[in-house]
Amino acid sequence: xxxxxxxxxxxxxxxxxxxxxxxxxxxxxxxxxxxxxxxxxxxxxxxxxxxxxxxxxxxxxxxxxxxxxxxxxxxxxxxxxxxxxxxxxxxxxxxxxxxxxxxxxxxxxxxxxxxxxxxxxxxxxxxxxxxxxxxxxxxxxxxxxxxxxxxxxxxxxxxxxxxxxxxxxxxxxxxxxxxxxxxxxxxxxxxxxxxxxxxxxxxxxxxxxxxxxxxxxxxxxxxxxxxxxxxxxxxxxxxxxxxxxxxxxxxxxxxxxxxxxxxxxxxxxxxxxxxxxxxxxxxxxxxxxxxxxxxxxxxxxxxxxxxxxxxxxxxxxxxxxxxxxxxxxxxxxxxxxxx
Ligand code: BGC
Ligand code: CA
Numbered sequence: 386x387x388x389x390x391x392x393x394x395x396x397x398x399x400x401x402x403x404x405x406x407x408x409x410x411x412x413x414x415x416x417x418x419x420x421x422x423x424x425x426x427x428x429x430x431x432x433x434x435x436x437x438x439x440x441x442x443x444x445x446x447x448x449x450x451x452x453x454x455x456x457x458x459x460x461x462x463x464x465x466x467x468x469x470x471x472x473x474x475x476x477x478x479x480x481x482x483x484x485x486x487x488x489x490x491x492x493x494x495x496x497x498x499x500x501x502x503x504x505x506x507x508x509x510x511x512x513x514x515x516x517x518x519x520x521x522x523x524x525x526x527x528x529x530x531x532x533x534x535x536x537x538x539x540x541x542x543x544x545x546x547x548x549x550x551x552x553x554x555x556x557x558x559x560x561x562x563x564x565x566x567x568x569x570x571x572x573x574x575x576x577x578x579x580x581x582x583x584x585x586x587x588x589x590x591x592x593x594x595x596x597x598x599x600x601x602x603x604x605x606x607x608x609x610x611x612x613x614x615x616x617x618x619x620x621x622x623x624x625x626x627x628x629x630x631x632x633x634x635x636x637x638x639x640x641x642x643x644x645x646x647x648x649x650x651x652x653x654x655x656x657x658x659x660x661x662x663x664x665x666x667x668x669x670x671x672x673x674x675x676x677x678x679x680x681x682x683x684x685x686x687x688x689x690x691x692x693x694x695x696x697x698x699x700x701x702x703x704x705x706x707x708x709x710x711x712x713x714x715x716x717x718x719x720x721x722x723x724x
Pocket of ligand 2: 544
């Protein structure tokens, strides 16, 4: 009798322990490539929040979409409860949606916006990102303000900005929109422009340094402004400019980027980077985590942090997008972004 009671109590204790410490839901994450500065901050934020709350496993897709598709197939076989995917090729969204819909696994895409798809048409598919147009406009506004305050920046005195543009991966809409909207913002401020050169450096610092060195040789003394689609490329350009004698003895070149990474904020402080735009890695990582965790535990997409909206950015509780705002960063306000 006594023995049976002890056993029964032990069993109850055991069961309650199991329910209190229920295993965290399995979630699979892919990053388009680990070797991307901005994505490493986003990933870090997601992994930090997931500790103890999700059984999260992360894969490096190594800039290879077929490889990423295989990784997703494996996650699906392992019966993950949700997927958080940073696509390699944004046009692959259709395939991913089909795969995950078949298994009824919620899919959170982030950072690389899916082609022309409107995700509202699919249940259980979401996108977390930032409106790239905004970041382009802010870059252009930083340059316009500088140009108006510094007449000496017009080296050949023709009233136009002779510029070079370092683009990110051209398959990525962030690259396309930042290139377009930065120049449009300069023009909207009443300033004429002349493009000397524009090419992709694939978001990459060493590639940008090489490109910039070549442009400085080809357009010696002619370049008046350097636009870069992200900070890594802006920093690469600054390296090339330093090697060509800039940033000493009063020789300056306005260079702008996007992301506000810690090394970019250092460059701003040192006076080599003119300005950048905060691409909120912490905010995007948090929203991605919140959505994935909530969906994985069957609680739906509405969370306190991730504000749902439609594709155009309008708040919508039934929306499938979370837009994290950009912020302009210059010498006037950079300190608040330093960690
Ligand atoms: C960032 C880049 C990054 C890219 C990766 C962009 O939003 O600004 O720094 O390389 O995302 O997709
Ligand atoms: Ca000029």
